[in-house]
Amino acid sequence: xxxxxxxxxxxxxxxxxxxKIECRSLDFQATTMFWYRQFPKQSLxxxxxxxxGSKATYEQGVEKxxxxxxxxxxxxxxxxxxxxxPEDSSxxxxxxxxxxxxxxxxxxxxxxxxxx
Amino acid sequence: xxxxxxNSGPLSVPEGAIASLNCTYSDRGSxxxxxxxxxxxxxxxxxxxxxxNGDKEDGRFTxxxxxxxxxxxxxIRDSQPSDSAxxxxxxxxxxxxxxxxxxxxxxxxxx
Numbered sequence: 001x002x003x004x005x006x007x008x009x010x011x012x013x014x015x016x017x018x019x020k021i022e023c024r025s026l027d028f029q030a031t032t033m034f035w036y037r038q039f040p041k042q043s044l045x046x047x048x049x050x051x052x053g054s055k056a057t058y059e060q061g062v063e064k065x066x067x068x069x070x071x072x073x074x075x076x077x078x079x080x081x082x083x084x085x086p087e088d089s090s091x092x093x094x095x096x097x098x099x100x101x102x103x104x105x106x107x108x109x110x111x112x113x114x115x116x
Numbered sequence: 117x118x119x120x121x122x123n124s125g126p127l128s129v130p131e132g133a134i135a136s137l138n139c140t141y142s143d144r145g146s147x148x149x150x151x152x153x154x155x156x157x158x159x160x161x162x163x164x165x166x167x168x169n170g171d172k173e174d175g176r177f178t179x180x181x182x183x184x185x186x187x188x189x190x191x192i193r194d195s196q197p198s199d200s201a202x203x204x205x206x207x208x209x210x211x212x213x214x215x216x217x218x219x220x221x222x223x224x225x226x227x
Binding site: 016032034043044047091093097102103104105106108109110 | 144147148150152156158159160161162165167204206208213215217220
C-alpha cells in the first residue's frame with residue numbers, strides 16, 4: 001500500500017497559539033488530500049478537501065479562517081490550527097488520494113492535539 | 117438517509133469463526149468501495165477495495181459487492197483477537213473526489 005506520513009504525531013500547545021500539522025504522501029503524488037477530525041469514540045468527521053494549487057474546500061460548519069489549509073505541492077498539505085482553544089483538542093488525520101482505477105484513499109497516522 | 121449505512125455493533129465472534137460485516141450505500145453511481153480497519157486510538161488502514169460485482173479475496177479477507185442491491189460486505193475467515201477493531205466501509209461517490217464513510221462496525225473476536 002501507499003504511505004502517508006504526518007508530523008507531528010502529537011502536540012501540546014497553549015490556548016491562543018497556532019499549530020501546524022504536515023501531511024506528506026511519500027511514494028505517490030496526490031492532487032487531492034483530505035483533513036479529518038475524530039473525537040474519542042466518534043466517527044471520522046471530514047473537515048476539508050485540499051487540492052494542489054487551489055483553495056481548499058471546507059465542509060459546512062468548519063471555519064476556514066481557523067483551520068488554514070495549504071496544499072503547496074503534489075506531496076505536501078499542511079493544516080494550521082490558529083488561535084487554538086481547548087475545544088480544538090482532537091485527533092487530526094489526513095489522507096491522500098492515489099489516483100488510478102479505484103482512487104484509493106490512504107490515511108496518515110494522525111496527530112493528537114491537546115490544547116491547554 | 118445517510119450515504120453509507122453500517123450496523124454499529126458490537127459484533128462478537130469466537131476466535132476461528134467467520135466475521136461478516138455489511139454495508140449499504142445510496143448512490144447508485146458509486147464506482148469504488150473500500151474497507152478500512154481502525155484500531156482504537158489509531159488512524160484507519162485500508163485493507164480491501166473492490167469495484168466489480170462479485171467477490172475479491174485477499175488472504176483471510178473477502179470483499180463482496182452487489183451493485184444491484186447496493187451493498188458491500190467484508191468476510192473475515194479464521195477470525196483472530198487481533199482482528200478486533202472498528203471496520204469502516206467507504207464509498208467513492210459518482211461526484212469527483214467525494215468519499216462517504218459509514219460510522220463503522222465494532223468487531224470483537226473473543227479468544
